Amino acid sequence: MAYNFDLLNERRNTRSYKWDQRVKLFGGSDVLPLWVADMDFLSPPAVLEVLKQRAELGIYGYAVRSDSYLDAIVNWFGLRHDWSIKSSWITDSPGIVTSLSLAVELFSEPGGQVVIQSPVYYPFYDVIEGNGRVVAKNSLLIRNGRFEMDYDHLESLFQGGAKLLLLCSPHNPGGRVWERDELAKLGALCLQYQVTVISDEIHCDLTFPGHTHIPFASVSPELADITVTCLAATKTFNLPGLHTSFMVTSNTKLKRAIDQRLKTLSLHMAQHFAQDAVETAYNEGAVWLDEMMAYVKGNLDYALAYFSEHLPEVKPLVPEGTYLLWIDCRGLGLDIAGLKDLMFRQAKVAFSEGSVFGTEGEGWLRINLACPRSIVEQAIRQFCDAARKSLQ
Numbered sequence: 001m002a003y004n005f006d007l008l009n010e011r012r013n014t015r016s017y018k019w020d021q022r023v024k025l026f027g028g029s030d031v032l033p034l035w036v037a038d039m040d041f042l043s044p045p046a047v048l049e050v051l052k053q054r055a056e057l058g059i060y061g062y063a064v065r066s067d068s069y070l071d072a073i074v075n076w077f078g079l080r081h082d083w084s085i086k087s088s089w090i091t092d093s094p095g096i097v098t099s100l101s102l103a104v105e106l107f108s109e110p111g112g113q114v115v116i117q118s119p120v121y122y123p124f125y126d127v128i129e130g131n132g133r134v135v136a137k138n139s140l141l142i143r144n145g146r147f148e149m150d151y152d153h154l155e156s157l158f159q160g161g162a163k164l165l166l167l168c169s170p171h172n173p174g175g176r177v178w179e180r181d182e183l184a185k186l187g188a189l190c191l192q193y194q195v196t197v198i199s200d201e202i203h204c205d206l207t208f209p210g211h212t213h214i215p216f217a218s219v220s221p222e223l224a225d226i227t228v229t230c231l232a233a234t235k236t237f238n239l240p241g242l243h244t245s246f247m248v249t250s251n252t253k254l255k256r257a258i259d260q261r262l263k264t265l266s267l268h269m270a271q272h273f274a275q276d277a278v279e280t281a282y283n284e285g286a287v288w289l290d291e292m293m294a295y296v297k298g299n300l301d302y303a304l305a306y307f308s309e310h311l312p313e314v315k316p317l318v319p320e321g322t323y324l325l326w327i328d329c330r331g332l333g334l335d336i337a338g339l340k341d342l343m344f345r346q347a348k349v350a351f352s353e354g355s356v357f358g359t360e361g362e363g364w365l366r367i368n369l370a371c372p373r374s375i376v377e378q379a380i381r382q383f384c385d386a387a388r389k390s391l392q
C-alpha cells in the first residue's frame with residue numbers, strides 16, 4: 001500500500017462536525033464517533049499539495065470555472081463508470097442536498113408527492129417537507145439479506161400521481177449497489193408514468209469487489225432524458241467540508257431550469273479551492289481511492305466477523321458499496337432511547353441511530369467504517385461488550 005490508512009489523524013479541535021460535537025450530541029468527549037459520513041483519512045496527497053499552492057497565491061478573488069476542471073469530471077466518469085458525458089451537461093452546485101432541494105422545488109408542484117425509497121439518507125425527507133411537498137414512501141424490502149425495491153408498491157404511488165422520484169444509488173444506509181436490471185425495471189415504470197428522476201449518486205465510487213455502479217442515466221437514452229444525476233468528488237475523496245458538487249443532465253430543458261434557479265440564488269459562481277481539489281482528485285486520486293476501499297473492506301470484514309462471533313443477536317446487512325454498515329439490532333430488544341443509552345453512555349461509541357432514516361430504521365444502527373482499523377476494533381468491541389452486559 002502506498003498510503004497509510006492506519007494513521008490516527010488528530011481531528012479533535014479542528015472544527016470537525018464528527019469529532020467536535022461529541023459532548024453536545026452524545027454527552028461525553030470520550031465517545032468514539034463513527035457516525036456522520038466523512039472519513040478520518042487524509043485526502044490524496046496531490047489534493048493537499050494543490051490546496052497549499054492555491055493558499056500560497058494569497059489573492060482569493062473571483063474565479064472562473066476552467067475547462068480542465070470540467071474535463072477532469074468527464075474523464076473520470078468515462079474511465080471509472082463507462083459513462084460518456086459532455087461538459088455542457090454539467091452544472092455546479094454547493095452540495096448534493098442543495099441540488100436535491102432545488103430539484104424538488106423545480107420539478108414538483110407545491111403539495112405534490114415525491115417518492116423516496118426508505119429507509120434513506122435523512123435529508124431526503126427534509127428537502128421534500130421543507131419545500132411544502134409530501135413524502136411518498138416506497139419502503140424497501142429485505143430479501144435474501146439485502147434491500148430490494150418494491151415495484152408494485154412503487155407503481156401504485158405513480159398511479160396515485162407522484163411525478164418525482166429521489167433515487168439513492170448506491171443506497172445509504174443499506175449499501176446496495178443497484179444492478180442494471182433493477183434500475184431498468186425502475187426506469188421502465190418512471191417512463192410509463194412520466195416521472196422525473198433525481199439520482200443521488202454521491203456514493204458511486206465506493207463499491208466493493210464484485211459490484212459495479214451503473215449510473216441510472218447510462219441505462220438508456222430514454223432514461224437519460226428524464227434524469228438529473230447529482231454527483232460529487234467529496235464523498236469519494238473526503239472533501240465534504242469544501243462544499244462542492246455537480247449535477248449532470250443531457251436534458252436541456254431540465255438543465256436550463258436548474259441553471260436559471262442557481263443564478264437567481266447566486267450560487268453559480270466558481271470556487272478556487274473546491275475546483276482545485278476536485279480536478280486534482282479526479283486526475284490523480286484513482287490509486288488512493290482503490291487502496292482506501294481495500295482498507296475499508298478490511299474494516300468491514302473485521303466488523304462482520306466480530307459481530308458474528310461475539311454478538312450474533314445483531315445482524316448486519318452486508319454492504320455492496322459505501323463505507324457504511326447497517327446493522328439490525330432488534331435482537332437486543334431495546335427501543336430508540338435504549339439503543340442511544342447503550343451506544344453513548346454504556347459503550348461510549350456514536351453510531352447513527354437508525355430511525356432518522358425513516359420508521360423502517362427503528363432498531364437499526366449505521367456504522368461509519370471509514371476510519372483507522374484500531375478505531376473500528378475498539379468501537380465494535382466496546383459496543384459488543386456493553387450489549388452483552390445489557391443482555392445478561
Ligand SMILES: Cc1ncc(COP(=O)(O)O)c(C=O)c1O
Nearest residue numbers: 037095096097121172200202245
Ligand atoms: C446519499 C447522500 N447524499 C448526499 C450526501 C451529502 O451531500 P452534500 O454534503 O454534498 O450535501 C450524503 C452524505 O452523507 C449522502 O450519503
